[in-house]
Amino acid sequence: MPPQRFPSFILRSSLFILAASFLPSAQAVHQKNAGPEKVELKFKLPPPAPLSPEEAMKTFKVEKGFHIELVASEPMIESPVAMSFDEQGRLYVVEMRGYMHDFEGGGEKETTGRVSLLEDTDGDGRMDKATPFLDNLVMPRAVLAVNGGALIAVPPNLYFCKDTDGDGKADVKDVVATDFGTLGGQPEHMANTPIWAMDNAIWSAGYTTRFKLRGGVWQKDTGLGRGQWGLCQDDFGRLFFNYNSDMLRADLLPTEAFTRNPLLRNATSINAKVAADQTLYPSHPTPGVNRGYEAKSLRADGTLPKPTGTCGALIYRGDAFPAAYRGNAFVPEPCANLVKRFTMSEADGIVKATNTAKTTEFLTSTDERFRPVQAANGPDGALYLVDMYRGIIQHQSFLTHYLIANIKDRKLETPFNQGRIWRIVPDAKERPQPVKVSKDVSMLTHANGWVRDTAQRLIVESGDASAVPALKEMLTHKSALSRLHALWTLDGLAALTPDLLRATLTDKDAQVRAAAVRISARDLAPDLIALTAEKDALVLAHLAIKLTSFNLPDADTAVAKLLASNGKNVLVREGALTGMRGREAAFAKLMAGQLTKDNSSQIIPVMEALGSLLAQAGKAGPFEDMLELAAAQPQGGAMQMAVIKGLASNGGDPKSKTPAKLLWLDAEPASLKTLKSLMSDKAAAKLFASVEARLAWPGKPGAPSPPKIVPLNEAQTALFEKGKTVYATLCAACHQPHGFGLDGLAPPLVDSEWVLGKPEILTRIVLHGLAGPVKVGGRSFNLAMPPLPQLTDEDIAGVLTYIRREWEHNGSPVEIKSVTTLRAQNKARMAMWTEEELKNLGKKPSSK
Structure with a gap:
């Protein structure tokens, strides 16, 4: 059975271990890339004893002016991987209690996972009450407090759960999505970390669908997949995320705009690398990373110089830290037992993250079981950390001989039932107090970004029209952030009128103007066309996106003029290109005329x-x-x-x-x-x-x-039309109607050698799935195509005929009887196919 998935911080993680001798090789689970069998364990470090929270506190070194406090720990919570505060200050915590009980991944199939609801009943800042909100789960992954309950990911499902009788336990469990991750495949591509963003959509890391809650109904549309583990936003609603070896990336322009042009695969406006210097400075040797045997993986002193397990980044938006820390990025790196801080700057819409450390980090620990996997803003303005606290965090599918030897030598297999939530606060006389949020419009003026976000969510969820007058008045508030929240809240309530938007299009703040452009509809085209004299690059980029989406001659002419004076700006240029699919040559003629x-x-x-x-x-x-x-x-x-x-x-x-x-x-x-x-x-x-x-x-x-184009006969044409319907209803969500796929989710079908190759290979993939990595058009995709055995032979023949003849393809049609034959031949097969297996079908085995 394919291994369970897990996020990047687990896939690239490690354990610190070291002795100056050769140990007998251990059996590595990851057979294809297990590293050398004979490993040298350097650095003589004794096996570390598991520490109590009080003992662990002494191992931390935090930037001057701050200290760390315990919020919750075992036995109240175990193996926490994600958290989310609700408007009352209660804390939902995802506990992956079945993860890696041994080298074989024991425990992962057991229903031991849970989401607990924690409360601080006496107001001392420490959680003292825990209720199993949702129990008996298999490897839960994510949670978001929303609509009086929580969205909870238990792959492959995303549930909306709610407690309606006040006992703290969910008695409502509705399925919102059935594709939020899979039960098999590569763990680093598992969907996670849903957030309610400023645009009133719920975005997730590693997942292309966004959700909107309207009138109690979950609506879905497409976005783009992003990141590996963790997702957050800044004050303006830009999404930030990361990958295991890249600490911070961002979508500088609205992600959904780029779904209109699948050819903009290498755009710099989305998935933008914002941190150039990502040098790490752990406070102790960290040689137990999975590839620690490689010469360049570690410094001479055994410390990790570059990230390998980044996850759960945060843009700090609280009000407890000094002003200089507002908008900074805080990024956990569990392999190095630290949290890095970046300062942020912006010029012409381009965001840059600067490494503030020279030889130190914002937070480090010498306790190698300290595994920060998520940073979060809190209702008190403090910075919160989820600490998985354990030795083994590398998934069994990727263990190397080196890492197994380290784990055994350092006795890091157990315990696996600990975990902590920490809070970082300034060294002040009084501890900051949490805010309980209501749908009071005045809360959109609060200094704490978490409070503003939560108030906006509550108002939009309620659909309460009585808030509209106060929101309209707030559009003239002195604070640009308050005006921005008021604008998006009105949009969430469907209460924005053309007159309100016209006024906001001339707001003195560029972020507010950009949001107004983004929200504007086709009826405001004349007003938007009149804005092409705008000077701010970010607003111009949004304007280019919006005007090209209209496909109107006057709008295209306006964009051509706009680019004639701003085409060198990458955001403006790429914004315009989002709407050029199929119109490139015609627009080039317009540009030549300028x-x-x-x-x-x-x-x-x-x-x-x-x-x-x-x-x-x-x-x-x-x-x-x-x-x-x-x-x-x-x-x-x-x-x-x-x-x-x-x-x-x-x-x-x-x-x-x-x-x-x-x-x-x-x-x-x-x-x-x-x-x-x-x-x-x-x-x-x-x-x-x-x-x-x-x-x-x-x-x-x-x-x-x-090429000889052999026309389809009547029966084949009927099969093609049936396949077209199957593709639209089942396949297009991932591979997209245009067939170019989505990076991070599905490879392209257009001109794919797999699509235009042997049809029996395609049939096998549809029947039993394909486990990555797989190369398509020279690019590697480490993804899993799930099997679709529920389709009839006619359905499969139809959809394969469709993709082999659509998009100017000239492949042969697929016959129903050939699908029937292959289904019968492989009826005993349970596993997904691999690229190697499919390429070697029919070949004689090697004599070696």
Whole structure:
């Protein structure tokens, strides 16, 4: 059975261990990448004894001016991995009590997991009451306090749970989603950390669907997958996340806009790397990481120099810390037993995180069982930490010989039933007090961002129209953050009128103006078109996104003018490109009409980007249109070369190692001859040769025979139409209607060698699934395609025929009888296929 999934902080984690001798090799569970069997354990460190919370407190070193306090610990909670405060200050805690009881992953199938509801009944800051809110769970992963209850992830399901009789235990358990993670596959891709963001949508890490609660009904639409473990937002609603070896990333523009153009795979406006220097400074040797045997993994003193298990990042938005800490990022690294702090800055919409440490960190511990896995803002303005507190956090599927030897030598297998919640507060005389939040509009002015977020959520959840007058009045509040919350709260209540939005479009704060643009609908197109004289880059980027979404001639003309003076700005340019799918060549003509001697440097990057999108799209007609446009430009000019450079890109994907798709034309285009005569220097000629190589026509020297398009017969056409319906209802959520997939969730189907290869391979994948890693178009996808045995043979034949003939594909149809035969042949198979198995089907086994 495939291993259970777990987030990146577990997959890359470790245990500290060291002795100056060779130990007998241990049996590594991860057979394909288990590392050397004979391992040398350096650094003579004695086996550490598990520490009580009071003892652990003495191992912490926190930045000057702060101290750490205990909020909750075992036996009240065990193996905590996630937490969420509700409006009353109660704390939901996810306890993964079945995780890694031994090297074989014992305990993971048991119903020992739970979500506990903790309360501080005497107000001393320490939780003193715990109630099993939802019990008997298998490996629960995430929780979000919402709508008087909580969203709880128990893969593959996301439940909404609520206590209606006041006993602290859930008596309502409704299924919100059935694809929130899987029971098998690679753990690092498990969905987690749902948050209620400023746009009144619930976003999650590692998951592409966002939810909105409207009138008590959970609505779904698509976004983009992001990060591995942990998700948070800043004061303006931008989403921040991370990956195991990358401490902080961000979506600088609204994520949902980029779902409109799947070809913008390498956009820098989303999934932006914001932290350049991620050097770590642990306070003790940490050589027990999974790949600690590699020479560059550790410093000479045994400390981890770079992140390997990052998770649960937070943008601090509380009011307990000094002002200089507001908006800072705090990022746990459990492998190094520390929490790093970054200061944040912004210029022209680009966010930058600066490593504040030189030789120290915001928080470190010499207790190697200290495993911070989530940071959170609290109702008292303090910073909270979830500490899984255990030795083993590496999942059994990825254990190396080295790590197993370390664990055994250091006696770190047990205990596995501890865990703590910590709070970090300033060294002040009085402990900050938690705020109980209501749907009082005035709470949107509170200095604590958690309070503002919670108040906004409560008002939107309630749907209470009586709040509208006060919210309208708050649109003129002196605080820009309060105006921003009021705007989004009105939007959540569906109470924004065109007049209110028109006024907000001219707000003195750029973040408020950007939000107003984002919220505006098509009826405000004239007002938005009139804003193209806006100077702020962030607002212009939002404006470009919105105007291109309208697909109106006047709006496109306005965007062309906007880019003619701001095309060099990556946010503005990419914002515009989100709405260009299928219109690249037509828009390039608009841009060419804007060219003057003074704005060439602004327009050139746009033209190159449009050419690159067309190179990825692989459609012969628009590609030829772009060549004609290039041929009409001045010889050797920057505009001409920008178009050629864009079209010469290898499908727009620098990671791809496969040749770009050959595009067939009816005849050699005249523009090609013209351009060839104009390419005088070596660099230009080389680029042009790449463009020419992508094109073929009957009679072109060296070209292969034109593809034979065999039309479908009546029965096959009916099968295609049935498959089209199956695809739309079952497959499009992941692979998308356009077939380009979603990074982090599903690989592309368009021009995929898997789709256009042997149909019996596709049939096997649909029947039994495919466990990653798998290469598609030269790129590796470490994902799992779940089996779909519930589909009928006709359904499978139909959907495979559809994807082999849609998107200008010319694959053969799939016959129903062939699906029936393969189903019978593999009826005893239980496991997913792997890439290696499928590629070796029918081959004789090696004699080695």
